[in-house]
Structure formats: C-alpha cells, structure tokens
Amino acid sequence: xxxxxxxxxxxLFTAAVYxxxxxxxxxxxxxxxxxxxxxxxxxxTMGGLGGTSPPVLAEGxxxxxxxxxxxxxxxxxxxxxGVTSFILxxxxxxxxxxxxxxxxxxxxxxxxx
Amino acid sequence: MxxxxxxxxxxxxxxxxxxxxxxxxxxxxxxxxxxxxGLVVSLAAALRLIWKVKTAGVQTITLGSWPAPFGISLVSDxxxxxxxxxxxxxxxxxxxxxxxxIGEARERFYYYPAVLFMLTGINGAFTTGDIFNMxxxxxxxxxASYVLIVLGGEKRQxxxxxxxLLVNVISSALFVVTVGLLYxxxxxxxxxxxxxxxxxVGQPGIITVIAVLFLLVFGIKGxxxxxxxxxxxxxxxxxxxxxALFGALLTKVGxxxxxRTYTLFFIHDVAFTHELLLVLSVxxxxxxxxxxxxxxxxxxxxxxxxxxxxxxxLFGVSxxxxxxxxxxxxxxxxxxxxxxxxxxxxxxxxxVTGTSNLRNMGGLMKTHxxxxxxxxxxxFGLVGIPPLSGFIGKLLIVQGGFEAGNTWATVIIxxxxxxxxxxxxxxxxxxxxxxxxxxxxxxxxxYRKEMLPATLLVVISIVYGVSTEWLIPYMADASDxxxxxxIYIDAVLKE
Numbered sequence: 267x268x269x270x271x272x273x274x275x276x277x278l279f280t281a282a283v284y285x286x287x288x289x290x291x292x293x294x295x296x297x298x299x300x301x302x303x304x305x306x307x308x309x310x311t312m313g314g315l316g317g318t319s320p321p322v323l324a325e326g327x328x329x330x331x332x333x334x335x336x337x338x339x340x341x342x343x344x345x346x347x348g349v350t351s352f353i354l355x356x357x358x359x360x361x362x363x364x365x366x367x368x369x370x371x372x373x374x375x376x377x378x379x
Numbered sequence: 380m381x382x383x384x385x386x387x388x389x390x391x392x393x394x395x396x397x398x399x400x401x402x403x404x405x406x407x408x409x410x411x412x413x414x415x416x417g418l419v420v421s422l423a424a425a426l427r428l429i430w431k432v433k434t435a436g437v438q439t440i441t442l443g444s445w446p447a448p449f450g451i452s453l454v455s456d457x458x459x460x461x462x463x464x465x466x467x468x469x470x471x472x473x474x475x476x477x478x479x480x481i482g483e484a485r486e487r488f489y490y491y492p493a494v495l496f497m498l499t500g501i502n503g504a505f506t507t508g509d510i511f512n513m514x515x516x517x518x519x520x521x522x523a524s525y526v527l528i529v530l531g532g533e534k535r536q537x538x539x540x541x542x543x544l545l546v547n548v549i550s551s552a553l554f555v556v557t558v559g560l561l562y563x564x565x566x567x568x569x570x571x572x573x574x575x576x577x578x579x580v581g582q583p584g585i586i587t588v589i590a591v592l593f594l595l596v597f598g599i600k601g602x603x604x605x606x607x608x609x610x611x612x613x614x615x616x617x618x619x620x621x622x623a624l625f626g627a628l629l630t631k632v633g634x635x636x637x638x639r640t641y642t643l644f645f646i647h648d649v650a651f652t653h654e655l656l657l658v659l660s661v662x663x664x665x666x667x668x669x670x671x672x673x674x675x676x677x678x679x680x681x682x683x684x685x686x687x688x689x690x691x692x693l694f695g696v697s698x699x700x701x702x703x704x705x706x707x708x709x710x711x712x713x714x715x716x717x718x719x720x721x722x723x724x725x726x727x728x729x730x731v732t733g734t735s736n737l738r739n740m741g742g743l744m745k746t747h748x749x750x751x752x753x754x755x756x757x758x759f760g761l762v763g764i765p766p767l768s769g770f771i772g773k774l775l776i777v778q779g780g781f782e783a784g785n786t787w788a789t790v791i792i793x794x795x796x797x798x799x800x801x802x803x804x805x806x807x808x809x810x811x812x813x814x815x816x817x818x819x820x821x822x823x824x825x826y827r828k829e830m831l832p833a834t835l836l837v838v839i840s841i842v843y844g845v846s847t848e849w850l851i852p853y854m855a856d857a858s859d860x861x862x863x864x865x866i867y868i869d870a871v872l873k874e
Contacts, residue, residue: 286549291541298548305555312563335562338511342555345518349551352525353544360537372538 271311278304291357291367298353302346306339385431386438386455388424389463389502392417397495407486411478414491418471421498425464432460433853437860437870439508447872448572452508454871457857458708459505462635465712466505468839469627469719470498472832476723477620479825480730485530485618493530494624497523504632508871510561511568513636514554517600521547524629527621528613539616546609550599557592564589571871574643574864582647590645590652594637594659601633602689604662611670614682619726622678626685627719631711634689638696638707642861649699656697661788663690664795671802675737677725677810680802681718684761687795688714694792695776703779705858709850710772716843717761717768720836721803724754727829728810733819737806742815749830751811753837758803760840762796768844 278300285297313335321333361367396417403409432438432455441450455463474494481490500520507513525547529540562568564585565576577586598606610630614622637656645652667690670683692714695707727750732740744751756767763769773796780789843850860866 286545294545298545298552301549301552302555305552305559308556309559309562312559314563334568335559338558338562341511341515345515345551346548348522349518349525349544349548352522353541353548356529356537356540356544359532360541363532363534363537372541 267315268311271307271315275304275307275311278307289368289370291360291369294369295350295353295357299350302342302350306342309335309339309342382427382431383440385424385428386440386453386460386506389421389428389467390453390499390506392421392424393467393495393502394499397492397499400492400495401489404487404489407483410486410491411474414474414495415471417495418467418474418498422464422467422471425460425467428455429457429460429464429853432457433856437866439871439873448567448569451512452569452571452871453506454508454570454867455506456860456867456870457853458635458638458861461708461712461853461857462505462631462715463502465715466498466501466628469715469836470494470624472836473620473623473627473719473723475832475835476623476726476829479828480620480726481618488530489526490530493523493526496520497527497624497628499523501628501632505635508570509568510570510573511558514551514558517554517632517636518551520629520632521551524625527624528617530621531618533616536616539613542609543613546599546613550596553592553599554596557589557596560585560592561589569871570639570643571868575868575872577644577647582645586645587648587651590641590648591655593640593645594652594656597633597636597640598659599633601630601637601693602663602686603633603637603693604659604666604690607663607666607686607689610686611679611682614685615676615678619722619729623719623722623726626682626722627715630685630689631715634692634711637693638861641696642699642704643864643867646699646864653697653699656693657785657788660690660693660697661791663687664694664791665690668795668798668802672798677729677735677737677806680806681721681725684721684799684802685718687799688718691773691776691792691795694788695772695779698776698779698783698785699862700779700782701858701862702775702782704861705854706772706775706777706779708772708854708857709847710769710776713760713768713772713840713843716836716840717757720757720833720840721761723829723833723836724750724757725806727826727833728754728806730829731818731821731826732810732816733821737809740810740816741813742811744811745815746818747826751807753830753833754811755807756841757837758800758807760837760844761803762800766841766844768840770844771847 282297282301285293313332317331319327319330321330400410438455441452443450497520500516503516529536565573602610664687667683667687671680674680692707692711695703729735760767760769763773777789
C-alpha cells in the first residue's frame, strides 16, 4: 500500500514541478496546489498506513491509526489554504496592474521598471 | 513569583499587542504608542530571560505540562535567547525609523500588527524545541512578511512579491516533506528526542539524505549559494524600513535553523554533511562578493552584503570547533545589528538624494556631515576594523578555519572582507565625496528623526564591539551547548 502511495505522490510532485515551471501564473498556482497535496499525502504515508480504526477512543479498540500525522496534516492544510488564498488575490491584483499573467513579461529592475 | 513561563513572554507579548492593534486601524498615534510599549515590555522580558539562562542554565517548558517528548517543548538556551533579544531590539529601532519613513497610508493598513506578528514568528522559531512547531512559526513569520512585502501595492512590489511567495511556498512544501521523512525514520518530533534517536541508530544514509534536504529547505530561507536567486529582486521591492527588517532578521532565522539542526541532529557523518555546508558557504561568499561589486545601486550592494555574511557565518558553523562556533555566534549578532544600521543609513541617503543610483549622487559630506561619519563608522564595523563589532567574530571564525585545516577556504573568507570594504567604501566615495549635486527639497526635521534610530544602532554596535571581553562568557555558553548536544537533550528530556 505504501509503495502505491509513494508512486502516486511521485506523480503528483512531477505534475507540480511541470506546472510550476510553466509561463502562466495561474498554472503555477495550480502547481503549488498539487505540491501541497503531494506533501500532505506524503506525511500521511510516512506515518505508516497501518491501523484498522480511526484514532478515536472507544471500547475494545487497540489497533488504531497513528493520530500524530493526521494532526500535522490538518495544520499544514489550513496553512496552505491561507497562503493559497493570499496568492490568488495577489495574482488577481498583479494581473490588473500589469495586464499580463505571463511570468516572462514580469521582469525589470531599478533602472528600467 | 514563579517565573517558569518567562520564556514564552517574548513570543506572547508581541502577539498580544499585535492582536490589540488590529482594533485600532485608524488611530495611528495609538498604534505607534502601543507598538513601542509592547516591544519595550518584550525586550524587558527577554533581558530578564538572558539573566535567568545565565544563572540557572537552559530553560525549558513543555506546553500543557505533558512529559517532554509528547508535548511541544520550548527551549531557551543562550543562543536562542541572545537572538530573541537582538531581534526585539532591532525591531524597536526599525519601528522608530518607520514612524517617519513608512508613510501614513501604510500605517493605516496594519503595518505595525504585521511587524509584531512577524516578530512573534521569529521569536517562536528561535525558541521552539519541536521541529513541526518550527515549521508553524516559520509560516507565521513568512505570512506576515508576505503582507509587509506587498503592502502599498506598487507595480514593482506586486511583481516581486509573486516571486517571493512562490519560492517560499515551494520551500515550505519541502519543509513538510522533510519533516514527514524524518518522522518516518525516528518516529518523534521533539528536537531533543530526535537527536537522541539519531544517536542511537548512528546516522544511516537516509538520515544524511534528510540532512541535505534540511539544508535545501533552510538554505532557501537563509539565501545559501545555489538557492539565493530570489533574494536580490524580492528585497529591492519593499520600502526601506521593511527592507531593513527583512535584511536584519529574516535570513538569520534560516541560518539559526541550519545551525540548530546541524549541531543537534546531524553530527554523526560530519565528513559529508559539514563538508557540503563548508563548500556551499564559501561559494555563497564568492557569489555575494561578485554581486556586491557588480552593482551601482545602493540597495543591491548592501543586499549582496547580506549574502556574503550568510556565507561567513555558515563557514564558522561548519568548522564544528570551539573557535569557529563562538565566532559564528559573535558574527551573527553583529551582522543583525550592523545590517539594520546600514539599511537605515542607506534609506536616509536615498530619501535625501531621491535616487538609489550611485552615479546620480555626490558631495553629501558638505550638507550631511553627521550622516557621512555615521556611515563610515558602520562600514568599518561591517568590515571588522579592530575596536568595532565585526572584528572578534571574524577573527574567531578565521582561527577556527585554520585550526580545522581549511586553509584555502579561510583565505577566501579573509579576502572577502576586503571586497566588502571595497563595495561599501564605493558608496561612501560616490555619495559623500565629489562635486555636490542638486538635492531635491527635503524635510530637515524628518531627516533628524530618522537619524536617531540609526545613531542608536551604531552606538549599540560600537558598544557590542568594545565590550567583547564582557560578552565572552555568554558566547561561550551558547557555543558550549551547540558543541555538546547532550546538554540540550538532558535539559529537555530531564528524567
């Protein structure tokens, strides 16, 4: 099971890297979304996929899933939600000011802006 | 009074004041007052904490009173408490500078709360004893820095903020991945416990891979050689007070994280990991020197000087001997102070001349003499002329380098000092000597107000340089714990 998950996560990372290296800003943001999905799935997988019951205390249950990675993922998910919404609004603002979503055209330095 | 919670105060107080400030959006006067009050109170708590760590040893607390590896531990050793105090001190002075330099429009849109939230994240990252908690504090400071870098919404800011955000989102995802991998190997998140577990298994290959991944993650935050590409562009976008804050504090959190993980976790295969760190740090110094000489732009020259200092400090850390380590700590704190001073002075020069291009300025010595002398003293401090602050740190780092037998690398570090001097003196020669150019009309009063925090920072850095003898016991405590991780582990996992 872990092997299958590792392959899926690898595919997610590949897709994310491919999208992040593209020119359009929106595709890059989709790439970061896939990247965080991959990272969260990896956290879950690395905690081990053993355990037959959810980590809730109930009578007679001894074999439960590791609760720690689930808590970590929950934290990481809300953080990446916050950051992603910030990026999306920033991309919107940038588009309306620069009139382009092509990253190649967003160059410049102090001498020519 | 039971002072067991003392080490939480430098994290909690800025946070508390930031939350209060959110309710006072329109009242700039109250915002300024409360920010300063909050920071001064935090500074007092941090100074008290230094004294406590000095007299009673490493302070630890496990939140919620869970036994050590199960709850989140906060750990204040001498290194972290010194960094926390320096960060608060620098933030106070940069906030003073912001009063005149940042402009009311930005002050009205949550500038001060963002600064305080960022300080919360920085102090938290310096104090935490839990690797995932460190990730969370990194995000706290990064999200606040996203707000600060884009606040104002100028065209250039928007463009560079996008890049800054994307780089940091990627490095944060890598951080999560690395923590996941480490967790799968050692099965714990508490830093002391991780160190003990790694010592038990004796660093097999997978741990070395994780060590390199950590270097990648923190190297992006701390602008290490192949990973510094985002910094020059991003840092030139925000207004000067924000740049001063970033330049003095943000990369240093990455440096601290590298130092902590490479002295606490990954110490069993030093021949590979620390050799890699050494090579990368020397390359960082070289690339920084190239950048510092290449530009005629004030901001870019000093931004590349940040990169040089990152290389020098990590070179000291990678030696793993007494002299190199305490030199790195001396130099780290010196660099935070001097970069803040330098950025404020550069900011004043830019606001006086109305340009950041060296070719368009000259003759400032006749009209702004005190600014000139102040800048000159700061440059000498930056380079490390003996009585000033940069000397002892670099001396010890160089001594550590020779002791460890890295002769060539150490010679490069020494040569880099000359290039730092050259790049900074070029600013002095172009801006202060020569024929005076016509200056735009500027406000003498706000100039004097901006000089106050710069002068204070320069005085603090001079005091820091002169009182070396008196600081040595503190630095020795800090480097002791880095070289003997067992002190740290015993303090956290006390039986």
